[in-house]
Amino acid sequence: MQIDRHCDFHMHTSYSDGTGSIEDMTEAAISVGLRQITITDHMPLPFATYYAMEREQIQTYRREISAAQRRYSNRLQIKMGLEMEYIETISPWIEEICGLGWDSLICSIHYLPGDGQMRLVNGSLTEFNALYELHGRDGHKLCRTYYETLQAGYATGLFNIAGHLDVINKYNSANIYFDEDSTWYRSLVDDTLESIKQQGMSLEINTGGFNHPKSQQYPNRWIIDRALAKRIPLVLSSDAHNPQSVGQHFNTTGSW
Ligand SMILES: [Zn+2]
Ligand SMILES: [Zn+2]
Numbered sequence: 382m383q384i385d386r387h388c389d390f391h392m393h394t395s396y397s398d399g400t401g402s403i404e405d406m407t408e409a410a411i412s413v414g415l416r417q418i419t420i421t422d423h424m425p426l427p428f429a430t431y432y433a434m435e436r437e438q439i440q441t442y443r444r445e446i447s448a449a450q451r452r453y454s455n456r457l458q459i460k461m462g463l464e465m466e467y468i469e470t471i472s473p474w475i476e477e478i479c480g481l482g483w484d485s486l487i488c489s490i491h492y493l494p495g496d497g498q499m500r501l502v503n504g505s506l507t508e509f510n511a512l513y514e515l516h517g518r519d520g521h522k523l524c525r526t527y528y529e530t531l532q533a534g535y536a537t538g539l540f541n542i543a544g545h546l547d548v549i550n551k552y553n554s555a556n557i558y559f560d561e562d563s564t565w566y567r568s569l570v571d572d573t574l575e576s577i578k579q580q581g582m583s584l585e586i587n588t589g590g591f592n593h594p595k596s597q598q599y600p601n602r603w604i605i606d607r608a609l610a611k612r613i614p615l616v617l618s619s620d621a622h623n624p625q626s627v628g629q630h631f632n633t634t635g636s637w
Contacts, residue, residue: 391618397422398432409624460484467534489544520559588630589620
């Protein structure tokens, strides 16, 4: 399958934790030769975070994207999206936001519940270690929680792209927390790919991972091969948080 390297399906602006405006990201995309981008800021959340969009900003965000769509219509296709969070306890909140109508909604997990509070899977190493401790230093248990939550998110049918699928491995260099070659891990991933397929979703190749400790895209190459075998559509995502990162590593990411 040929992946379109001229489309970037995932990026953040200053509406959430990015540093560029919608216009900055658009100009950057044009300058690196892209034909289409999707603006996907982090959805608002009903609790305090350092990265999510404010709930009151969502209509302004939508209007600003619409204005950019019109202004750049003959130079770049701009899609309106969000990077969603799947947290079962806030399902009505999530459904309401999805109901506003979007071109694209990425389903990602950043937070898992633990110890009465939400903890980031892909935040700092300290935070990941806290989550690991809360799962009894049991990597299998932690991965099961993560992938089963993802599967539950996909099963809602609300989303169309699976975001940074194996970001749980951000700090797992040399398999120090869990063995990604084990049968149990591969089977969790396989079940997760199966739910992506069942929902008719696409899987993103997230090149933002090249800036993380393992210096590689999410997901791992073997997962991409499994997705290809299952005929799951692939899309490229820079997960850019600044204009310089739009379309980053799109030409260095292998032969898919
Ligand atoms: Zn994310
Ligand atoms: Zn993102």
